[in-house]
Amino acid sequence: MGKQARHAVKSVENAFEILDALKELDGAGVSELSEHLDFPKSTIHNYLSTLLQEEYVVKDGSTYHVGIRFLEYGAFARIQMDIYDIAKPEVDTLAETTGELANLMVEQHGRGSYLHRARGDRAVQVEAHVGTRVPLHGTALGKAILAHLPEERVDEIVEMHGLQAYTPKTVTDRAELDEDLAEIREAGVAFDDEERLPGLRCVAAPILSNNGRVLGAISVSGPSNRIRDERFTETLPNRVLETVNVIELNVTYS
Amino acid sequence: MGKQARHAVKSVENAFEILDALKELDGAGVSELSEHLDFPKSTIHNYLSTLLQEEYVVKDGSTYHVGIRFLEYGAFARIQMDIYDIAKPEVDTLAETTGELANLMVEQHGRGSYLHRARGDRAVQVEAHVGTRVPLHGTALGKAILAHLPEERVDEIVEMHGLQAYTPKTVTDRAELDEDLAEIREAGVAFDDEERLPGLRCVAAPILSNNGRVLGAISVSGPSNRIRDERFTETLPNRVLETVNVIELNVTYS
DNA sequence: ACATCTGTTCAGCAATTCTGAATCGACCCC
């Protein structure tokens, strides 16, 4: 992982660079992209017309947008992970019974991706949507996953992505992270106390397969003023653990 | 639309061809892809290692899979369409109150994409998942959309994709389709009586913006033996129309 | 230990992509 391709196909790299810019700019025209990425207009045009022909982008007047065809690949990749089908209904229930926002995350390439999120009736409105990729060390979900990854994999990931701070409370020190992870292994649950977003707390637990490999993690998150005292330390952790239990049983017998 | 790019970037076409094969084969190795697509092994390897480096595929042992990074693009494209945010909760309610499967579809590049689907407690288990792209003429959802597209756009789409039959009941004749579309415009709802899948019926209605442009369509679908008589002709059509009404109101004031 | 699968590397030829300048088309403002 994280290896450089020896004979990378530059055009493929370029194509995705353009798609990323299209996403970042929320749609753009040839000239705008040309400036933004410092490619000649004609080059941008070649790529965009190829992507348009292949139906990966849409053109509205003279601005191009990322097309929903990507949802075909994305949703496919998601249902391919059996954890999704199994965990989704349980995460829905978790959201419903706690009233908060419940999440399912998996790790790929050293980052966490939200596979599903369910909103309870009091759930906070958050920025991140399904598919968003976040650094593992900055969320309870990610730490729950890290805690059950082989040590050398954790090294690799930290080296690859670093330990950037998002709030004053983010874990940015490797030793401190290791302590945190040990605690998580002990307790079975991970906490995020405003480590990525001020005012947001989160309780997560890893989903393990019967051979001990971590398949992902689930969590409940909400505003600090509502998730506090024994709700933060007891009630929610127990609900999350119960849910994980159900999921793990279903994973085993499938 | 449907135009051929004058100076297409072949490598981009190839990359997506490989991704498609990866999807079709449900994950594959270099040799398998090499045979399947008739490219030299080394070429396949170059592409796959590029896609791996860019984190668009994952490698499990020696087989490659489509990565969930695509969910980032797909979900992004989805929330970019404001119809999604507005219609999603209403589609959820529709599923809950009817107990059946409720859907939201939009058109891009002359095909229909499922943006969302919600399962009621008796909902049928169906093959298609979110992101699946289907031909417009073969579903109630698609016909509801076609009925409100400009005539020349319909011509274009039919010419581009044809009118393939999926069951004996599929509309395959252009004149018949036009009649169907006129009826849909008249009634405001579209029906699919086992036209794409035997045993499955579907009731759909288009979502129109206040300037008359079609933004998408919603539907309820279920088994023919449960969706029949006045439930098929009255009850469900009315529920679907009510839901569209709510959505259209929200579209106007947003 | 051997045979047989895989994936991976490499160097040079061939083909593809890149590019700037010219063209075309839309739109706006006198």
Add this chain to the structure above:
DNA sequence: GGGGTCGATTCAGAATTGCTGAACAGATGT
């Protein structure tokens, strides 16, 4: 309605890039 501006599109030649087969390496099974 004409002139100006801004954007997308086309093109053909220069050269960078990607393609390739054969050889290698690594894994797996017998």
